Amino acid sequence: MYRYDEFDAAFVKERTAQFSDQVARRLTGELNEDQFRPLRLMNGLYLQLHAYMLRIAVPYGTMSSKQLRMLARIARDYDRGYGHFTTRQNIQFNWPKLRDIPKILADLASVEMHAIQTSGNCIRNITTDQFAGAxxxxxxxxxxxxxxxxxxxxxxxxxxxxxxxxxxxxxxxxxxxxxxxxxxxxxxxxxxxxxxxxxxxxxxxxxxxxxxxxxxxxxxxxxxxxxxxxxxxxxxxxxxxxxxxxxxxxxxxxxxxxxxxxxxxxxxxxxxxxxxxxxxxxxxxxxxxxxYFAQPDYELVNETTVDVAKEKILNPPYGRWLERNLNAHRQPGYVSVTISLKPTGGAPGDATDKQMEVVADLAERYSFDELRVSHEQNLVLPHVRITDLPAVYAALVEHELAEGNAGQITDIICCPGLDFCALANARSIPLAQELSRKFASPERQAEIGDLKIKISGCINACGHHHVGHIGILGVEKKGTELYQITVGGDATENAAIGNILGHGFVVEEVPAAIERLVDLYISKRVSADEPFIAAYRRLGDAPFKEALYGNA
The missing domain is CATH 3.30.413.10 (Sulfite Reductase Hemoprotein, domain 1)
Incomplete structure (x- = not known):
């Protein structure tokens, strides 16, 4: 993992001191909001609906346990006890007070982190595959x-x-x-x-x-x-x-x-x-x-496979977690573990200060002091021995982080929406929570298989709805929040932009509409192994549109 050199440390320290002075002048009224706006945006500070929001860079999504512990402390001391991980592999704090921003930036600098170029018309945080190097x-x-x-x-x-x-x-x-x-x-x-x-x-x-x-x-x-x-x-x-x-x-x-x-x-x-x-x-x-990115000192281990089928019989929740949340590793005997930040009924991408500290502890003990943020708003332990999986899982269960749903219908990408964002037209978090509850059954999720739902609260598409297998876009029409549904998006090497199938739905109608799409897919797929996106490409818009709107 990269460590700051003298230049990095100096320019972050200088920028922190510079912005501290700018904040002080804003608090005294020497700078008005119009004058302060371009200065704060250069330092990742936004003014949202209810409060300032601070966006912190996580370059290429890689962090150490020390850095995540600092984020946990900032959440506890300066925010409301949680942080929100984003599709840009960053973290946002939604409730910091302006007077505390210089202290937060100084704390971040102490662990080689900052908020520079997380906003503004510049080159933003560079993102990568969450499993890079593993x-x-x-x-x-x-x-x-x-x-x-x-x-x-x-x-x-x-x-x-x-x-x-x-x-x-x-x-x-x-x-x-x-x-x-x-x-x-x-x-x-x-x-x-x-x-x-x-x-x-x-x-x-x-x-x-x-x-x-x-x-x-x-x-x-x-x-x-x-x-x-x-x-x-x-x-x-x-x-x-x-x-x-x-x-x-x-x-x-x-x-x-x-x-x-x-x-x-x-x-x-x-x-x-x-x-x-x-x-x-x-x-x-x-x-x-x-x-700086040399491979860890892996151990040569005898146990190089996981009997998922056996574990699904002995301990079904653990077996489902193994089946969905592991990624194959380059080193025999190791896997990468996705830690889902999508519990049933939870706000996608949110983690409490305590949960962050637990993940930091797990990274330090079981993943060579390294963790990742995924662009799908989850966390990853990149280098975990197969023999350590039971211990990791047990710790995650204790802190409500053991959802075995990576890549499934409840692993929803979701922007903050109208609950926080000044640009949003509609709420996205409550809808994500309701869909999560509706499809919470592990058996139902297993039946559906791989299916990515992505929700945005406005056309800026921070929730990447355009590339969801099912995308949902919140819009406002005559004072009413409506939700357009798109089908067929794909963010992989088979890139595709989803198609809008028709008029929008009021929020109460959306869960049932999504269920109709899912039921149509299950009834039309050629086998249980045909994913939703493959079935859509084979069938085209027409049957999905009919499932949503009937013959209208």
Whole structure:
């Protein structure tokens, strides 16, 4: 895991001191809210419906137990005893007092964390696969390169005031668990015939009011040229991206209106000027950063498999947890464990201070002091011995963290919605809670299988509803909260944007509407092994639309 060097420590300390002075001037009235707004946004501080919200960066989703314990302490001392993990692999605190923000930032700096560039028209937190460096299907651990990109993008003078916010995601696997095709830039590890590893580059993806799937701009960029190539993309965007209309300011609009071929030509022209210059990444620097992400000292163990079928008979809840919440590891005898933050009736992504401390303890004891935040709003212990699974599970059960539902219908992605967000049109958390209760039966979830529901409280799509197998979008019409339902979205390498099937429903009608879609799927699938998304692609919109609306 990366540790701050002298530059990191100095610039975080200086920024904390600078913002502390700005907060003091706001509290005394020397700065009004209009003057303070751009300053606070540069430091991850939003003004929401009821209070300030502080968003803290978790670079590439990786944390230590010490860092998670600090987040738990901040939740307890400065908030209301919980934090909210987001789809950007960050954490948000919804109730801090403005006067406490300097103390919170100082506490964060003490454990090498900050809130810089979690807001504003800059390059945001770079996200990766939550199983990076551990998963068995990985070409390369993307986190060393993600760390280099973090250093390159932090306080970059040319890209601090882009036309709009800018998001980068990357994966080292052929199986995309980072939704790279729905980011401004997406990076996927690629190999050449002789085994050289580099990066496939996608550009112009995004959700929001104009969802678009990114387009491949280059099939292969070597490690040493990646910074220069990305800088070339950012320069083209900074030069031609629209600044007159924030709804058309993202790079996806530039790519769409200009065309990927023209954008590629502009980027290649820029790249020709900078390639081979100061942005060339020396192999020794890549090697230096990579050492921070060296594999843990795994033990050679005899027990390398889990008899899930046996455990499902002996202890059904434990067996279900094993079946759903484990991911295959590159090291025999180990697995990665998903800790679901989606208990029945709970707010998706929320964790209490006590739960955070429990997960920190488990990471320290059973996962080489390392944990991850997933973009699906769960936590992950990346390196757990199979022989330690009973102990880990027992601790999770004690603290209501042992829901065995990863990837199932109750593993819902959900934005804060109108309960917190000033931009929202509708509530999303209460609907997620009701759906969680409706489909809580383990037997029912097992019958349904893999199915991703994603809920957004407004068109900004923080809940990624466009790419849910079933997506739900809250809208407001004549003072009434309505919910549009989309079907067929997919955030993986088989990227797809869901289709709106018809008019919206009032909130009381949504759970039954979702159940009709599920029942239709079960009745039409060719076998119990055909997932919802595969059945939808085979059947098309018509039967699902009829299930929702009848013959109307």
């Amino acid at each position: 998963t068995a299907d990985e070409i390369i651990d993307p986190r060393p390169v993600a760390e280099i990109l973090r250093q390159w993008s932090s306080l970059h003078p040319e890209f601090s005031y882009l036309p709009r916010k800018f998001k980068i995601a990357m994966t080292g696997s052929t199986n995309d668990r980072a939704a790279i095709r729905f980011h401004d830039i997406g990076l996927q590890a690629a190999t050449k015939a002789l085994g050289e590893i580099g990066w496939e580059v996608w550009v112009g993806g995004g959700l929001g009011r104009t969802p678009m799937i990114g387009k491949q701009i280059s099939p292969f960029v070597p490690h040493e040229d990646l910074l220069a190539y990305l800088e070339s993309i950012l320069r083209v965007y900074n030069r031609y991206g629209r600044r007159d209309n924030k709804y058309k300011a993202r790079i996806k609009i530039l790519v769409h209106e200009t065309g990927i071929d023209t954008i590629r030509e502009q980027v290649e022209e820029e790249f020709a000027h900078v390639k081979g210059g100061v942005l060339t990444l020396p192999q020794q620097e890549l090697d230096r950063i990579t050492k």
